[in-house]
Amino acid sequence: MKHYLTSAAAAIVLLGGVGAALADTIVVQPEQETVVREYIKKEPLASVNLLGVELKLGSSVPDKVELREVPNVKYRVAVINDQTVLVDPDTRQIVEVLH
Structure with missing residues (x-):
C-alpha cells in the first residue's frame, strides 16, 4: 500500500510539471506575425x-545579436542565418521562427 501511495504521489508531481510546462507554451498570434512581416519589408x-546556433523554439540568442523592437508586438525580431526569428526580450529565447 505504501508503495502504491508513493507511486501515485510521484505521478501527480510529474503530471503537475507537464501542466506547468504547457502553461508556459508561447503562442504567437497570426496578427503579430503579419505585423512583423510587414515591418521587415519596410525596415529590412x-x-x-x-555558426553553431540552432534556430528552434527555446534556443537562446546570444547577447551580441541586436533585437529590434516592432511596434505593437510583445516580442523582438532578429534575422539570424537568413531566418527571421521572434525573441522574448526578457529571456532572449526564440519563440517563433518565421518561414
Whole structure:
C-alpha cells in the first residue's frame, strides 16, 4: 500500500510539471506575425551569421545579436542565418521562427 501511495504521489508531481510546462507554451498570434512581416519589408534587417546556433523554439540568442523592437508586438525580431526569428526580450529565447 505504501508503495502504491508513493507511486501515485510521484505521478501527480510529474503530471503537475507537464501542466506547468504547457502553461508556459508561447503562442504567437497570426496578427503579430503579419505585423512583423510587414515591418521587415519596410525596415529590412541585416542577417547576423552565427555558426553553431540552432534556430528552434527555446534556443537562446546570444547577447551580441541586436533585437529590434516592432511596434505593437510583445516580442523582438532578429534575422539570424537568413531566418527571421521572434525573441522574448526578457529571456532572449526564440519563440517563433518565421518561414
